[in-house]
Amino acid sequence: MSNAYLSKVLEQVKQNNPNEPEFLQAVKEVLSTVEPVLDKHSEYEKLAILERLVEPERIIIFRVPWVNDKGEILVNRGYRIQFNSLIGPYKGGLRFHPSVNQSIMKFLGFEQIFKNALTGLPIGGAKGGSDFDPKGKSDTEIMHFCQSFMAELYRHIGQDVDVPAGDIGVGAREIGYMFGQYRKIRNAYEGGVLTGKAICYGGSLARKEATGFGLIFYVREMLKAHKDSLQGKTVTISGSGNVAIYAAQKAMEYGAKVVAMSDSNGCIYDYKGIDLDLIKQIKEVERGRISEYLNQHYDAIYTERTSEDSPIWEIKTDIALPCATQNELTLNSAKKLVENGVLAVGEGANMPCTQEATDYLLEKGVLVAPAKAANAGGVATSAIEMSQNSMRFYYSFEEVEAKLDRIMVNIFKACRENAEQYGCPGNYVAGANLAAFKKLAEAMVAQGVV
Numbered sequence: 462m463s464n465a466y467l468s469k470v471l472e473q474v475k476q477n478n479p480n481e482p483e484f485l486q487a488v489k490e491v492l493s494t495v496e497p498v499l500d501k502h503s504e505y506e507k508l509a510i511l512e513r514l515v516e517p518e519r520i521i522i523f524r525v526p527w528v529n530d531k532g533e534i535l536v537n538r539g540y541r542i543q544f545n546s547l548i549g550p551y552k553g554g555l556r557f558h559p560s561v562n563q564s565i566m567k568f569l570g571f572e573q574i575f576k577n578a579l580t581g582l583p584i585g586g587a588k589g590g591s592d593f594d595p596k597g598k599s600d601t602e603i604m605h606f607c608q609s610f611m612a613e614l615y616r617h618i619g620q621d622v623d624v625p626a627g628d629i630g631v632g633a634r635e636i637g638y639m640f641g642q643y644r645k646i647r648n649a650y651e652g653g654v655l656t657g658k659a660i661c662y663g664g665s666l667a668r669k670e671a672t673g674f675g676l677i678f679y680v681r682e683m684l685k686a687h688k689d690s691l692q693g694k695t696v697t698i699s700g701s702g703n704v705a706i707y708a709a710q711k712a713m714e715y716g717a718k719v720v721a722m723s724d725s726n727g728c729i730y731d732y733k734g735i736d737l738d739l740i741k742q743i744k745e746v747e748r749g750r751i752s753e754y755l756n757q758h759y760d761a762i763y764t765e766r767t768s769e770d771s772p773i774w775e776i777k778t779d780i781a782l783p784c785a786t787q788n789e790l791t792l793n794s795a796k797k798l799v800e801n802g803v804l805a806v807g808e809g810a811n812m813p814c815t816q817e818a819t820d821y822l823l824e825k826g827v828l829v830a831p832a833k834a835a836n837a838g839g840v841a842t843s844a845i846e847m848s849q850n851s852m853r854f855y856y857s858f859e860e861v862e863a864k865l866d867r868i869m870v871n872i873f874k875a876c877r878e879n880a881e882q883y884g885c886p887g888n889y890v891a892g893a894n895l896a897a898f899k900k901l902a903e904a905m906v907a908q909g910v911v
Contacts, residue, residue, distance in 0.1 A: 464496045481564035483787060483812075487571045488515050490816055491732075494899045496893040497883040502902070508910075510902050517570060519543040520563070520590040523613040525591055527531055527606040530599055539610055541617055541625075544570035547904040549583035550621055552840060554657075555629030556590035557606075557635065565787070569628075572811055573840070575897035579872045582844040587623055589614070589888045595630045607638035615646050620653030620850070627657040629702070629786065633669070637662075647839035654852035656843035665846035667861040668839075673707025673809065674836015674862065676782065678869035679830050680807040681715060683889065686877060687828060689804070692716035697778040699771055700785035701724045701751050702837075703745045704809045708735055721776050723785065724751040727765040728773040731758055770794050777801040778886065784809030792817040799825045800909040808832035823888060834872050834893040841868045 462468045475489050492511070499505055528534055540563065543551045553573040556565075560791045566588050593606055618625060627636055644650060657663035667674070676839070677691070680804030684690050694717045698705045701722050711718045719735045721728055724744075729735075729751055739757055743749045752763050764772040774781065774794035781803055783790045787810065795818035798827040800804070805828040808814060812832055813823070822829050842865055849855050856864070873889075880892030 462493065462496065463814065464499055466499060466511070467492050467505040468497060470515065473512070474515050476603075478567070480565075483564045483568035484571065486788075486816055487568040487812060489544075490494040490812075491571075491575065491894050491898070495895040498895060498899055498902070503904060508906060510847050510905055513905065514545070514574075516543050516823050517544045517567060518542040518546060520567075521589075522563070524544075525593065525606065525613070525784055526698070527602070527603075527609045528774040529602050529845055531836060536614070537591045538594040538607070539589070539591045539613060540566045541572035541614060541623070542566045542587060543575040543617070544586045544588070545899055545901070546585035548578060548906065549585045551587035551623035552584035552626070553797070555591070555631045556588070556628040557593045557595050557630030557634075558590070559592055559594045561590045561592045568787070569811055571787070572833050574901065575894065576837045577840055578897040578900045579834055579875060579893060580732065580837050580841040580844065581871060582841060582868075582870055584624075584844050587625070588628075589625060590628065590631070591704070593630075595635070597736055603635060604638045604838065607635050608642040611639045614622065618643075618654055619653050620847070624653060624655070624843070624847060625655055626840070631906060632655075632703070633659050633664070653847045656846045663850055664841060665849055665861055666856065667844055667865065668711070668842050670707040670862075671842035671865055672704045672836060672839030673709070673776075673784070674711045675841065675865055675869050676708045676784070676807050676809045676835050677711040677715065678838065678866050679873050680780065680834040681804060682870055682873040683807075683828055683830050684805065686873075687887075690745065691780070692870055694718070694779040694804075695720055695777070696780045696782060697721040697773055697776050698784055698808065698809075699728070699773050699784045699789060699813070700783075701740055702784070704836075705784040706737065706741060707746065708784055708809055709740075711822070711843065713737065717780070720778070721773050723766075723771060723773045725754060725766070725785075726750055727763055728771065728776075729754045729761050729763050730776055731761040759868045774798055775801075780805045780807065782807045782809050783813035786810055786812065788815050789811045790814045792820050793822055795819065795821045798822075799827060803827055805830070807835050809836055810875060811836060819890060823890065827885070829890055831876075831890040831893045833897065834876050834889065837872055838869055840866055841865060
């Protein structure tokens with residue numbers, strides 16, 4: 462970084478946040494691309510724009526005691542990082558996974574600020590969750606945990622304050638248990654306090670599909686800008702949760718052939734094309750492992766994961782969609798993808814490519830749809846759910862999908878225009894950061910030192 466202000470802030474972040482590699486990675490990725498804006502606005506240093514942007518407004522950490530089916534009392538740690546409320550109430554998901562720690566929560570919250578700014582909707586950035594692992598737990602155990610988690614979280618959220626949603630390990634089941642507990646404690650029906658709710662009590666149609674659909678809408682626009690399309694393309698998708706499943710569904714609707722999907726244990730490859738109905742049955746209904754796919758498709762290939770490099774990225778493909786978790790696509794995997802002729806990478810998860818992988822892909826001319834733009838469909842539709850709750854009115858599936866499509870088109874347009882304006886055409890990673898940063902900086906200047 463040639464800009465002295467940027468270098469100074471990055472060094473401060475390193476000193477103030479030791480042993481938080483994911484958060485440092487997220488901050489560095491943004492700071493490394495916003496230099497052109499700072500060169501035009503020297504006043505931002507005096508106003509401490511970056512210093513305020515990289516510091517969360519509030520970090521909430523709490524204990525979550527709960528009782529399992531054996532009558533044992535267990536304790537987990539809960540988090541809510543209310544990072545930035547410049548342009549609206551805090552908004553961001555809750556993640557239940559053993560890997561959850563303060564660094565991951567802060568990186569996710571920081572990314573959420575920019576993602577939410579790109580949607581054009583009035584929502585700030587936050588993230589939360591717990592190191593609780595829902596895998597292998599009974600519905601009763603998950604209910605007990607969710608109720609205990611909400612018994613503390615309710616103090617810090619509200620439909621005009623902070624609106625959590627789902628993330629890894631938190632789906633409609635978990636949201637339902639938490640909403641029920643919130644409603645009981647508050648003695649009021651505040652529908653907009655949580656999003657990702659079931660349709661029967663105020664959720665939005667197309668919310669479950671939104672992140673995956675939004676990813677494909679963005680990739681579609683990116684390919685179109687380079688005179689290409691999804692038609693006839695081979696696609697590999699890591700993960701097999703909501704994002705991966707509905708990205709696969711929409712990609713197939715556009716004429717692509719999805720040949721591989723994965724979970725944390727390994728990946729399946731089906732050269733004929735993935736049987737998505739079977740994947741939905743295994744993952745959404747039975748909550749099983751993806752290796753069970755072979756029980757019905759004997760000619761598919763299952764490869765177990767044995768290292769940090771997922772075997773799915775060794776499969777030859779035109780388009781790779783990492784939709785599982787952070788830093789899942791390493792430099793080694795990026796090199797393998799390039800060697801096999803990949804055309805585009807669309808980030809469906811939050812920061813799924815390591816910084817080295819992203820830099821390598823861009824250097825080799827691969828189109829990269831960055832997570833904070835391409836992954837924004839979920840939170841955009843959550844905001845649409847919030848507006849429906851406020852109006853006491855609900856849109857049809859087609860209406861929500863059409864609104865989502867327009868939002869993703871506008872996000873890509875902003876990324877493309879800013880990349881071109883600041884001299885890095887085709888670099889949508891930089892374009893996304895620049896577009897969001899400009900909006901946030903302008904809001905920060907307008908609102909004074911708070």
